[in-house]
Amino acid sequence: MxxxxxxxxxxxxxxxxxxxxxxxxxxxxxxxxxxxxxxxxxxxxxxxxxxxxxxxxxxxxxxxxxxxxxxxxxxxxxxxxxxxxxxxxxxxxxxxxxxxxxxxxxxxxxxxxxxxxxxxxxxxxxxxxxxxxxxxxxxxxxDTAFHQTMPEHAYRYAIPEEFYTQHQIRRYGFHGTSHMYVSRKGAEMAGLPVEDSCWLVAHLGNGCSATAVVNGESRDTTMGLTPLEGLVMGTRSGDVDPSLQVHLHRTFGYSAQDVETLLTKKSGLLGVSGLSNDMRTLIEASEKGDKKAALAIEIFCYRLAKSLAALSCALPRLDGLLFTGGIGENATLIRKKTLDHMRVFNFKLDDAANQECVRGKGGKISAEGHPLVMVVPTNEERQIANETLAVIDGK
The missing domain is CATH 3.30.420.40 (ATPase, nucleotide binding domain)
Structure with a gap:
């Protein structure tokens, strides 16, 4: 061989x-x-x-x-x-x-x-x-390495400096291997050089994160100190008011472990729907009239759109939006609903292309004359292998 x-x-x-x-x-x-x-x-x-x-x-x-x-x-x-x-x-x-x-x-x-x-x-x-x-x-x-290019104003929390300097409490970001692979593959698919391309990347699976990528480098991302920060996920809440944890302790006697279990394992799509953390199950239930499933989907898409819009602040320009991960690559409804919330960006789907890009098929799903939107299947194993060979080769 x-x-x-x-x-x-x-x-x-x-x-x-x-x-x-x-x-x-x-x-x-x-x-x-x-x-x-x-x-x-x-x-x-x-x-x-x-x-x-x-x-x-x-x-x-x-x-x-x-x-x-x-x-x-x-x-x-x-x-x-x-x-x-x-x-x-x-x-x-x-x-x-x-x-x-x-x-x-x-x-x-x-x-x-x-x-x-x-x-x-x-x-x-x-x-x-x-x-x-x-x-x-x-x-x-x-996972965190790709995001080490974030500027300090993006990765620092607004808390006393000693927590950063002495205890390294800062935003790190995750899913870096996927964001690196997808942003580079997206540039290749669009015919743009990686070193002169600007993307919003939405990695959507049971864990979800979005990243602003400029010239092949992460400039900001939604996950933080831990993978709990940011988007709504399968069982993770994503962003909540930090005082929620204090409220749960004072009002209900929750311990730190109770709060962590609630926000990481019982929240997100599962918590809102009371049904499942699997988007396929929720879409099917929503189509049959399940209002809680429908609400979970709406919250997921709105919060995703809001985060993507916020991440655009890190871009000098926008070459396109890339969807990846199990949900991003297969849930046509989620892609549509997310873009519907981003009207100010003038995104518009080609409905036929959107329906075709599932089960590992990537490609452009935006209508002509509108900002580029693509589905780019991730391949973290390939990226890990590529980076492993680069280290072995001394690059």
């Missing part, structure tokens, strides 16, 4: 998503997901050259799961050049993808309190993979 092979690992608290990426192939040799790790029902399913495969993992932890998965990857790859790890939070210390040295791993550990749902399981995957393949270069690709 020509071209170098990179294994991409995205480790969650009870799951491991993985892909074997060859630099000369558009498709992935292997891509799969291990689920319910740490339970008797642990299993992994994957596609290998288009063929579906399945393996029970028993009561495997992360290390044991990877030990069972990696021989299949190795057999398909023949030779691995390196392993790229998705890491959510690198704090202010990490500005780009880098070799996972003990010092960098220490940074990930130090920032675990800022991403308690992401960094600890990410470390499990990193340590397990390093123990299995100590001879390979292991590269960390950080």
């Amino acid at each position: 020509s071209g170098r092979n990179i294994l991409v690992i995205n480790s969650g608290s009870s799951s491991i998503k993985f892909a074997l990426v060859n630099e000369d192939r558009d498709d992935f040799i292997i891509e799969g997901l291990a689920e319910r790790i740490g339970t008797p029902e642990a299993e992994v399913t994957w596609k290998e050259n288009g063929e579906k495969k399945h393996l029970q993992l028993g009561n495997a932890d992360h290390a044991e799961a990877l030990a069972q998965i990696l021989p299949h990857v190795q057999k398909a790859a023949g030779t691995l050049t390196g392993i790229g790890h998705r890491v959510v939070h690198g704090g202010s210390q990490v500005h780009e993808a880098c070799l996972l040295t003990p010092e960098v791993i220490g940074v990930i550990e130090a920032n675990a309190s800022l991403a308690p749902l992401h960094n600890p399981p990410g470390l499990m995957g990193i340590n397990a993979a390093i123990s299995l393949y100590p001879e390979l270069p292991h590269i960390g690709v950080f």
